[in-house]
Structures are given as C-alpha cells and as structure tokens.
Amino acid sequence: MHPVYDVAIIGAGAVGTAVARELSRYHLKIILLEAKADVGMGTTKANTAIWHTGFDAKPGTLEARLLRRSYALMEKFVPEAGIPTEPLGGLLVAWTEDQYHTLPSLLERAHTNGVTDVRIISAEDVYRLEPRLNAGAWGGLFVPGESLLCPFTLPLAFATQAVINGAELRLNFRVQGIALEDGITRIVSEDGQTVAARYLVNAAGLYSDEIDRMLGHHDFTVTPRRGELIVYDKFARTLINHIILPVPTPITKGVLISPTVYGNILLGPTAEDLDDKTNTATSRQGLEMLLEKGRAILPDLMKEEVTATYAGLRAATEHKDYQIRLHAGQRYVCAGGIRSTGVSAAMGIADYIGGLLSEAGLELRPKDNFLPVHMPNIGQAAPRPYQQPERIAQNPDYGRIVCHCEKVSLGEILDAIHAPIPARTLDGLRRRTRAMQGRCQGFNCQAHIVDILARETGQDPRVLLALEKFPADPADDGGQS
Numbered sequence: 157m158h159p160v161y162d163v164a165i166i167g168a169g170a171v172g173t174a175v176a177r178e179l180s181r182y183h184l185k186i187i188l189l190e191a192k193a194d195v196g197m198g199t200t201k202a203n204t205a206i207w208h209t210g211f212d213a214k215p216g217t218l219e220a221r222l223l224r225r226s227y228a229l230m231e232k233f234v235p236e237a238g239i240p241t242e243p244l245g246g247l248l249v250a251w252t253e254d255q256y257h258t259l260p261s262l263l264e265r266a267h268t269n270g271v272t273d274v275r276i277i278s279a280e281d282v283y284r285l286e287p288r289l290n291a292g293a294w295g296g297l298f299v300p301g302e303s304l305l306c307p308f309t310l311p312l313a314f315a316t317q318a319v320i321n322g323a324e325l326r327l328n329f330r331v332q333g334i335a336l337e338d339g340i341t342r343i344v345s346e347d348g349q350t351v352a353a354r355y356l357v358n359a360a361g362l363y364s365d366e367i368d369r370m371l372g373h374h375d376f377t378v379t380p381r382r383g384e385l386i387v388y389d390k391f392a393r394t395l396i397n398h399i400i401l402p403v404p405t406p407i408t409k410g411v412l413i414s415p416t417v418y419g420n421i422l423l424g425p426t427a428e429d430l431d432d433k434t435n436t437a438t439s440r441q442g443l444e445m446l447l448e449k450g451r452a453i454l455p456d457l458m459k460e461e462v463t464a465t466y467a468g469l470r471a472a473t474e475h476k477d478y479q480i481r482l483h484a485g486q487r488y489v490c491a492g493g494i495r496s497t498g499v500s501a502a503m504g505i506a507d508y509i510g511g512l513l514s515e516a517g518l519e520l521r522p523k524d525n526f527l528p529v530h531m532p533n534i535g536q537a538a539p540r541p542y543q544q545p546e547r548i549a550q551n552p553d554y555g556r557i558v559c560h561c562e563k564v565s566l567g568e569i570l571d572a573i574h575a576p577i578p579a580r581t582l583d584g585l586r587r588r589t590r591a592m593q594g595r596c597q598g599f600n601c602q603a604h605i606v607d608i609l610a611r612e613t614g615q616d617p618r619v620l621l622a623l624e625k626f627p628a629d630p631a632d633d634g635g636q637s
C-alpha cells in the first residue's frame with residue numbers, strides 16, 4: 157500500500173524547492189518530484205544570478221508584490237543558510253538622452269514598489285563609482301539593494317532544509333500523467349511509478365503549462381526565451397564595482413555586466429523566443445551581439461579572457477505576470493510563467509502558495525523543531541576551507557587542493573558526495589563545490605574527480621564520463637561557470 161502524501165510538488169527548481177522548504181515547517185507529509193537527476197538543474201542553474209529588489213517590476217503585479225515579500229524573507233534566510241552573496245548594488249546607466257529622460261519614471265516606479273533607497277545620480281557620479289565605463293553616460297540610477305547571489309546553493313539549501321525536516325525528494329521522476337479520483341491526485345511518471353497526494357503544486361518551470369493541461373487548464377503557454385551569457389576570467393573582476401544595468405525595455409531587462417559571487421564577470425543575457433524547450437546552446441549571433449554591447453559599455457572587458465559561455469531559458473508566456481493560480485476544487489496550485497525573477501522571488505512565491513493551500517483547506521500546524529540549514533561556502537567574499545588553518549588542522553583534506561583554478565579541496569568534494577542531498581554526477585559536484593568551473597574547465601582535475609566520485613559512490617567512471625558527454629536530457633549540458 158503506497159502512502160498518500162499531503163502535498164506533492166512537481167519541479168525542484170528555485171520555486172519548487174522553496175515551496176517544499178516552506179511547507180516542511182508544518183506537520184505535513186511532503187514529496188518533491190523532479191524529472192532530472194538533481195535539484196536546481198532547470199532554469200535555476202543558468203541565469204544572471206542577481207538577487208533583485210523588484211525596483212523595476214510593473215507596479216500592481218503579483219511579480220512586484222512577491223519580489224518585495226521575498227526580499228524581506230531572503231534577508232533573513234540568506235545569511236542564516238550561508239548562501240554566497242555580495243551586496244554590491246546596481247548601477248543603471250543611461251547611455252542616450254532618451255534613456256536619461258526615463259530615469260525619473262524608473263525612480264517613481266521603484267518608490268511605488270517600496271524600494272525607496274533608489275536615487276538618480278549624475279554622469280560625474282556614475283564615473284566616480286565606475287571609472288572604467290565607456291565615455292558617454294548621461295547619468296544613472298543607483299539601486300543599493302541589488303545583490304549577487306549563488307543560484308546553485310540557493311535551491312540546494314531550500315531542498316536540504318526540506319529534506320532534513322522530513323520532506324521526501326524523488327529524483328528521476330518525470331511526471332507524464334495526472335488523474336484525480338475521490339479527492340486524491342495520482343501522479344504517474346514516465347517509467348510507470350505512481351505517487352498519490354491530497355494537494356498538488358505545479359512548479360515545473362518551462363513545462364508548467366504542460367502539467368497545467370494535464371489538469372484540464374489552458375490558461376497560458378510557455379515560450380522559452382533564451383538568454384545567452386559570457387563568463388569572463390577572474391582577472392576581469394577589478395574592472396567594475398557594481399552590477400551595471402541597462403535601461404530595461406518591455407521585452408527584457410537588457411544586457412548587463414555583473415560580477416559573480418565566484419569572482420568572475422558576466423556579460424549578458426540576450427533575449428530570443430524559441431520553440432524548443434531544451435535548446436540551451438549558445439549561438440554565434442547571440443555571442444556576437446553580446447560582445448558588441450559589452451564593448452560599448454566597458455571597452456576594457458574585451459581585452460580579458462573568456463572562461464565559458466552558457467544559455468538559460470526563461471519560462472515566458474503570453475501574459476506579463478507570474479501565472480500563479482489556486483484551483484481549490486482540485487486542491488491544485490499552478491506556479492507557472494516565473495520568467496526573469498524566480499530566483500529572487502522564490503521565497504515570496506512559496507509564502508504565497510502556502511497561503512493559497514491553506515485557503516483550499518490544507519491544515520498548516522507548525523512544528524516546534526524546524527531544523528535550520530547551513531550550506532558550504534563556494535563564494536569568494538567569505539573564507540573558503542583552504543583559507544581556514546583551524547579547519548585544515550582538524551581535517552587535512554580541506555588543505556588537499558583537487559581543483560586548482562577554483563581552489564576546491566578534497567574535503568569539500570567528499571562533503572558534497574556525502575551531503576543530505578548528495579552529488580552523484582560531475583555536474584552535481586560542479587554546482588556544489590565549483591570544481592571544474594574555473595579557468596581550465598576541468599582539463600587538469602576532471603580525471604582525479606571522476607576517480608574520487610567513482611570510489612565514493614561505487615559508480616563506473618566510464619558511465620560518469622559518458623553522462624557528461626551524452627546527458628539523458630540535452631538541456632542538462634547548459635550551466636553557469
């Protein structure tokens with residue numbers, strides 16, 4: 157006899173894992189179902205990694221509201237859980253007279269959205285803050301609250317906290333069919349496994365429309381909007397001090413230049429509607445467009461070396477807002493169309509969905525002992541294990557460097573393999589430790605890491621390498637360096 161879960165959540169991206177974490181604070185039997193072999197492998201792993209304030213969101217939208225709610229929740233969670241972050245602030249630069257004249261309306265919008273510390277600054281101040289920018293700026297908008305964030309650690313932290321508080325994580329479970337019988341939702345996977353639950357949350361990202369249709373709804377269609385990015389080497393990091401934002405358009409937030417929490421510089425993203433939800437390839441045309449924009453904003457960046465390129469797919473829809481709906485009769489919440497801001501808004505979305513489920517009758521009885529989570533640091537702003545002599549004295553594996561580009565120690569790799577949500581693939585290790593993500597992209601350390609992973613997990617090293625070259629899902633080879 158299979159158990160009936162109180163809540164099943166489809167999709168372990170930023171949104172699904174945040175919902176699982178939120179619900180795991182209550183006395184509930186929860187299951188998180190994910191098609192891929194790990195959490196955070198969809199759009200959540202391939203974005204620009206900015207923790208947005210929501211200053212430029214359209215006032216009155218659910219997106220604007222949930223971004224603000226999320227910001228407050230994340231301010232508490234991010235330091236508690238040890239998520240790598242850097243509060244650099246965003247500098248939106250007006251490069252033309254027309255753009256300069258839009259700054260007051262952007263300021264007004266920010267204030268309407270409750271982001272009141274935003275201010276317009278002069279061209280002189282722009283260059284005082286960012287002396288290496290190209291000539292020709294008319295002025296700017298300074299947004300102190302925009303920050304960098306690690307998009308790999310965040311969903312792992314949400315999922316880990318959910319799991320250590322009793323939620324079940326079922327990986328490699330691709331939902332193919334859903335049936336409602338006598339108040340119970342039966343969810344069937346591609347390979348014939350069945351899960352039964354009283355309430356259902358759809359957080360399937362690019363596929364949220366297809367899951368929604370399985371429940372008989374036709375409220376929106378996801379069109380994958382590809383964003384390509386270029387990652388520059390760490391030597392480029394000193395070129396800028398802030399997140400350099402463009403003036404946004406109705407279609408896109410535009411091409412930005414931003415540091416990452418790992419000490420690289422990102423240039424991107426593009427915005428291009430596709431019809432293939434697995435196409436995370438980069439394109440010559442996209443990269444050339446980025447280089448042109450990058451040259452116009454920060455000419456010195458063009459002298460720096462490129463470490464990697466990647467692309468992510470936004471779950472854009474025909475609507476200009478998140479598609480979050482409660483279908484109370486079906487005890488079903490759809491969280492689809494979470495386009496460009498879902499990493500930042502995930503905690504606000506989870507909080508909102510908790511409220512919707514409660515409205516539909518789910519009893520939320522808080523646990524007395526909701527266990528905290530603390531994640532290993534892979535950012536450059538806080539000390540890493542190789543920089544902590546006391547940790548190395550306790551466990552010399554933290555002093556044994558395996559990946560020299562990113563200074564990843566054997567101790568960190570072993571921790572990731574034996575974590576509550578363990579790394580089982582090279583990609584899983586990359587996102588948990590930064591190993592193989594640096595300048596040489598694993599040329600020097602990959603063989604050693606394959607050996608360690610094979611030894612610790614009993615997997616065949618040839619299978620681990622084959623999975624790298626030929627992932628089961630073609631979209632799995634995208635990812636941020």
Ligand SMILES: Cc1cc2nc3c(=O)[nH]c(=O)nc-3n(C[C@H](O)[C@H](O)[C@H](O)COP(=O)(O)OP(=O)(O)OC[C@H]3O[C@@H](n4cnc5c(N)ncnc54)[C@H](O)[C@@H]3O)c2cc1C
Pocket residue numbers: 166167168169170171172189190191192195196197198199200201202203204205206207208329330331332359360361362363364381382383384425467468469470494495496497498499500501
């Ligand atoms: C180029 C780019 C830049 C961006 N920049 C930022 C930024 O700077 N800041 C920010 O906050 N946001 C940013 N975003 C947006 C952000 O990345 C997304 O909004 C967010 O990751 C969406 O999370 P999600 O959980 O909804 O989707 P996903 O991360 O895609 O997760 C959905 C999950 O559902 C699973 N799934 C799908 N179908 C099934 C099924 N049938 N059965 C089981 N599981 C299934 C998938 O495998 C996946 O793991 C950016 C996006 C892009 C593309």
